[in-house]
Amino acid sequence: MLLIHCPYCKEKLPELEFEYAGQAHIARPENPAEQTDAEWRDYLFIRSNVRGDHAEQWRHSHGCGRYFNALRNTVSDKFIATYEIGQACPTSHAEGEENNEQLES
Amino acid sequence: MAFNSTVETLPAMGRFSLRCKRENTVAMSKALGFELPSSISETAQSGDMTALKLGPDEWMLTCPMEARSEIEKSLAAIYPDAVHSLTDISSREVSIRISGPEAEELLSTSCPRNLAELKSGRGVRTIFDSVQVILTREEQNQFRLDVWRSFVPHVMGLLTVAVAEFECGL
Numbered sequence: 001m002l003l004i005h006c007p008y009c010k011e012k013l014p015e016l017e018f019e020y021a022g023q024a025h026i027a028r029p030e031n032p033a034e035q036t037d038a039e040w041r042d043y044l045f046i047r048s049n050v051r052g053d054h055a056e057q058w059r060h061s062h063g064c065g066r067y068f069n070a071l072r073n074t075v076s077d078k079f080i081a082t083y084e085i086g087q088a089c090p091t092s093h094a095e096g097e098e099n100n101e102q103l104e105s
Numbered sequence: 106m107a108f109n110s111t112v113e114t115l116p117a118m119g120r121f122s123l124r125c126k127r128e129n130t131v132a133m134s135k136a137l138g139f140e141l142p143s144s145i146s147e148t149a150q151s152g153d154m155t156a157l158k159l160g161p162d163e164w165m166l167t168c169p170m171e172a173r174s175e176i177e178k179s180l181a182a183i184y185p186d187a188v189h190s191l192t193d194i195s196s197r198e199v200s201i202r203i204s205g206p207e208a209e210e211l212l213s214t215s216c217p218r219n220l221a222e223l224k225s226g227r228g229v230r231t232i233f234d235s236v237q238v239i240l241t242r243e244e245q246n247q248f249r250l251d252v253w254r255s256f257v258p259h260v261m262g263l264l265t266v267a268v269a270e271f272e273c274g275l
């Protein structure tokens with residue numbers, strides 16, 4: 001079982017207490033009425049499907065109940081970092097950029 | 106190996122879910138008469154009232170059934186200055202007490218947490234075989250599970266089977 005560090009509880013806890021909640025850092029447009037159909041479609045449905053480091057939201061649903069962000073490698077399933085909502089992503093990778101040592105070798 | 110741990114349900118007690126922002130905790134503590142715990146999983150006690158911090162802005166208060174209206178009144182009085190949400194959840198849950206030298210092992214049959222890391226006097230919300238529970242370590246060898254009422258037969262069933270297995274040395 002994966003152990004996930006909850007940035008609010010400050011503990012490494014079993015995966016069973018957590019819930020995956022989609023890609024992170026997608027801000028809702030301030031004024032949806034001003035969006036074009038294409039922009040609104042992108043906001044609602046278009047997500048990256050990264051092979052490598054992926055910034056995503058998780059929820060500690062059977063614990064403190066908080067959403068937080070995590071940077072996880074989708075190949076190795078390793079959690080690189082978890083951080084509170086509102087904080088910047090801890091690495092310099094652009095969103096959707098592939099970074100995976102297994103692919104490069 | 107002799108087995109002498111017990112599993113029992115506890116009589117009804119008052120429970121509240123208290124939620125408020127950080128800046129209001131001082132006023133809350135004053136109205137309650139004791140300091141609310143400041144970090145997750147910590148408990149604070151005053152007389153027969155306890156507070157357990159479950160999340161960044163969430164506490165569970167427990168008290169005797171007859172003390173409920175007093176708490177409600179004292180917190181309602183400060184509501185205009187310190188906005189909060191106090192919900193009576195007394196009958197939502199049933200408490201189960203597990204005590205004895207094998208209590209920790211008994212719980213570990215269905216709880217994925219590392220219970221050795223849960224120190225005495227601390228409590229957490231966690232999962233017990235897919236059921237969300239609030240687990241409090243009251244003493245080194247004594248735990249309390251607060252389980253939603255409709256899940257109690259399931260949880261008690263699992264614990265009963267675990268006790269039977271421990272008793273015959275499995």
